[in-house]
Amino acid sequence: MALAASFLGGAKGRLLPASVPFRFFVSAAVFHILFWLTLFANAEMVVGFRGGPGPALAAVHLLTLGVLTIAAIGASAQLLPVATRRVLAAIWPIKLVFWLVVPGTALLAAAMYLSEPQAMVAAAVLTIVGLLLFTGLFADNLKRAGNLRVVSAYGWAALAALVLLAGAGGTLALNYQIGILPNHGAFALTHVILGGFGFMGLLAMGFSHVLIPMFALAPAPPHRLSVISFALAASAVALGGIGALADQTAVLALAALIGLCAAALHLHLMLRVLKSGMRKRLGLSFMLIRGAWVMLPVTLVAGLAALYGLAGPNGQTAFGFLLFVGWLLTFLLGILQRILPFLASMHAGPSAGSAPMLLSELAGSAPLKLHAACHAAAVLIVATGILLDMEALARAGSAIGVLGAAAFAWFVGEITWRLLRAQTPR
Numbered sequence: 001m002a003l004a005a006s007f008l009g010g011a012k013g014r015l016l017p018a019s020v021p022f023r024f025f026v027s028a029a030v031f032h033i034l035f036w037l038t039l040f041a042n043a044e045m046v047v048g049f050r051g052g053p054g055p056a057l058a059a060v061h062l063l064t065l066g067v068l069t070i071a072a073i074g075a076s077a078q079l080l081p082v083a084t085r086r087v088l089a090a091i092w093p094i095k096l097v098f099w100l101v102v103p104g105t106a107l108l109a110a111a112m113y114l115s116e117p118q119a120m121v122a123a124a125v126l127t128i129v130g131l132l133l134f135t136g137l138f139a140d141n142l143k144r145a146g147n148l149r150v151v152s153a154y155g156w157a158a159l160a161a162l163v164l165l166a167g168a169g170g171t172l173a174l175n176y177q178i179g180i181l182p183n184h185g186a187f188a189l190t191h192v193i194l195g196g197f198g199f200m201g202l203l204a205m206g207f208s209h210v211l212i213p214m215f216a217l218a219p220a221p222p223h224r225l226s227v228i229s230f231a232l233a234a235s236a237v238a239l240g241g242i243g244a245l246a247d248q249t250a251v252l253a254l255a256a257l258i259g260l261c262a263a264a265l266h267l268h269l270m271l272r273v274l275k276s277g278m279r280k281r282l283g284l285s286f287m288l289i290r291g292a293w294v295m296l297p298v299t300l301v302a303g304l305a306a307l308y309g310l311a312g313p314n315g316q317t318a319f320g321f322l323l324f325v326g327w328l329l330t331f332l333l334g335i336l337q338r339i340l341p342f343l344a345s346m347h348a349g350p351s352a353g354s355a356p357m358l359l360s361e362l363a364g365s366a367p368l369k370l371h372a373a374c375h376a377a378a379v380l381i382v383a384t385g386i387l388l389d390m391e392a393l394a395r396a397g398s399a400i401g402v403l404g405a406a407a408f409a410w411f412v413g414e415i416t417w418r419l420l421r422a423q424t425p426r
Helices: 002-008 019-041 055-084 092-114 117-142 149-178 184-216 223-246 249-276 284-307 315-348 366-387 391-423
Strands: none
Touching: 019 055, 019 092, 019 315, 019 391, 055 092, 055 117, 055 184, 055 315, 092 117, 117 149, 149 184, 149 223, 184 223, 184 249, 184 315, 223 249, 249 284, 284 315, 284 366, 315 366, 315 391, 366 391
16 A cells, blocks of 8 residues: 555656657557457468568567557656656657657568568667667666665666667577578577566566556565565576577576466465455456466466477467467556556646546446457467467457457547547647
8 A cells, every 4th residue: 555655646747748658558559450460361370480581470579569568668658757756857768769669660560571681670770779768768767766676676687688689689680681690590589588578577577566556555565575586587587598599498498497486476476465455346457467467377388388399389389479468468458458547547637627537537448348358369269279270260369359459449549539638728
């Protein structure tokens, strides 16, 4: 409860202009639809994807960069200043990040789809410059976050992973053009681990230490256990990256086992927060969040099975799908269901003597119910299609995913439209 009060106290004075974070959220909603459409149109290439340029690689980056990273940038740019009680020094750099990363991601996905190596390199450079600029902005705010030591630790580790991730991504793009890597597959797996478990995974776990207590009106998790959980998670990411780069199965397996310990402790802390919280009915968003929590250990087990050839010929593809769609995307969508109406309500009022706009006035529940059902079905059906090597099943699941993504985009669009109306002078 104290953490929630600390987080919210004076938060309105540290808000960015609404147009700044919401441009990232709207872009992520568009890329979300494009991701599922690409999967639907190219299911035969996705089911047994083993890497290389083409529609499947484009779909991966529409998700990882277009949805996960862009939404994370928008959320971090707003939530971190609120949590640290330190406003951004200027607004224009985060706007510049948008104009570098969003067009860069769109061009990169198009170049991958069309298998154009030169265009891939150019788009990768544009995107990497934007990501490094965001890294600098995020780091500047983290330096002043002395009151959030565990969150800061996760943040610094996530930023380190992002820098390495950007470098690895640029190298992979260049390798498609001039062939400079002795083992492209090992480097690509390192890229996956740094992106999925490193940047996005650590960021999700770190912000959970602030957001879950705030949503549940609960105290923060115990500090010592939180530090142990962070140490295990960061060690697993580091070992995983090293093991992938060195192509060492034993090191990768050890990293997965340490990751399972980190996941178990993290989930124990989150469930402890929910149990001690004053708010027990947390709604539809927490069905997604709880589902994502289940998918975290499932993903690690799937990775271990794929590592030893126990998950079938498409085990590696299934592992990647569970990592990015089953765990990270599910968690992100659940969190966005919570923070978008919250941020919009703070931006929408009070003004000119009016009362603040209620969360219930910002968006209806029907699109979210449709989205949750479609997302759960799509994850289950596409994952099954990949494991069974059934293109028709993967295509059917992707079609359901398109419907769910459209419903979620309706939710984001409705909130944005109502926010714009509320801020328009009358």
